[in-house]
Amino acid sequence: MSSQQNMQELTETSEAISLKEVILQAGVWIKYLFKHWIWMLLAGVVAAAIGVGISTFLKKKYEAELTFILEDANSNPLSSYMGLASQFGFDLGGGASSGLFTGDNIIEFLQSRLIVEKTLLSTVNDGNGGFTLADRYISFTKMNAGWNEDLKKIHFSPGNNRNAFNITQDSILNLIYVDITEKRLKVDKTDPKLNFISVDMVTEDQLFSKVFVERLVDEAISYYVSTKTGRSKINIDRLQSQADSLEEVLNKRTYRAATVQDINLNPAKQVAAVGAEVASRDKMVIQTMYLEVVKNLELSKLTMAQETPIIQIIDKPIYPLKEKKIGPVKAGVIGFFLGAFLLTVVVFIKRIYQQIMA
Template structure:
């Protein structure tokens, strides 16, 4: 029992020793706290605000596969499938969210022209606003100094340097700054949130990215139906031309036998053959026109609807550390390290003795 009381007494004495030691170094600790407070204020003063752009849109639900029935029999004979599998499954739900962050879509947005300056791309604007080009000029790096991203440039002809820079920008924009998610689970409303220190870039990039993804998604979903429609359209035009040619042939043949002796039927054979062509082409054209209209309906059904709900409007909301908050955070960090330093110093002195 006495041994425990002695141990407790030693602990209390040790606490007293440390308390006295920390009190003796209070000026040093307070000095560091003051420096940290001023450093925090300075940081909050020079730290650029983070602008946030939010764009929401409603995405059409993926519908079930449908068939247009037996009326499409003639279309299948021409190699046209109007009731097959739909093309939207690959880009629905989570896949569309990942598509927003893909390098292809981000690069297309970066290579779009600025609404405020049609001769400059978002990529060049980003490089200038982040001071990269000034650093490249100071380093006197010829490859980087000449590296630009002109409006309308062929992406396939980009150099390795251009590819590398776009890769760095893509990584910087998508790792933390870009967030794509559904507003509510199991709904079709998707929110795109993007943050950056430049207000204009934040707005324009968010809009360009959403526009490119929407266009790509719509084209992909309706690709098969559009191809089928174009095939039917070409075939309908071709048969219509053949029908016109056959009708003209009937007229020419009739003119050739005008006033002919009724007993001479052989001379009427070309006219009869042309009439058969007219009847056959008329029947084919009737079915093709019918299926062409069905293809139009299918194309409209296959074209998804992406309705923009909210777009980022200037001025954008932003986050900036206040002077007080910056000072408190700086004081806490510097004070913590000051206490850690004096504690380590005393512990080392005790070991040496």
């Protein structure tokens, strides 16, 4: 029992000594740092001056942000029509949704090479024939400053066929794509639980930032509609052509039926009524076919409307855009504390080195 008490007393004594040593050692370090306060102050002032200088010479950056929402499939306004159509044996879908515009797919889709390149090659009208966003990006970023003369002559003129680009144009376009997606473009959900998507672009060119985010979303929607509803559109065009042809035939049959009917026909000559009967029968057949085609046409239009993504733009960028630049005061304060901290680290390292070598 006494041995246990002795061990406990020794443990408490060693802990007290350890705590005392820590306090004394901390006091030594604080005194050592105070001896170098002038140097730390000087380092902070120099770093603050550097920060102010950098802030002054840095170019302004403009942030354009566009926010849109994807409508939930459960709130599809066509659900009542789909229910009505199902009663007549037509399946217009409406089950679990999947595709480019569902879940997190839209985030990756908006940053895909296909959509970004389509946006970069889109034309901005300026009254002088226009220019592409790709040329605009090369111009304000001066990314061609180190290129040779042959490369500087390469441009992405409006209306150029993307499939006709050579390997050099492909390489330049890829450089722009990588730079934008890695450093400037950000696509994300504003809240993981919501369907609000935010598209954010930060560049040194105010016009480019604004037009890019708007065109990016437009190109994504346009591409999705053209691919998703392509089959439905072909079907609609075919039915529309059939409906137009049948309508023309129906009009002709109607006029023919009216022509062959004779209100003064002698009842004794019943054979003369055969022509009117045949004309009336043809008219009824064509009319039945026409009504069926028109019904299928309208249902196909409903199907295509269902497949088309319903996107509501909530906020669009407007001029003047938000500027992203650290002000001189903020840059000076950050520089001061950073400079003082770095010198403190240097002083600590120097002190530790002296103790080791002593």
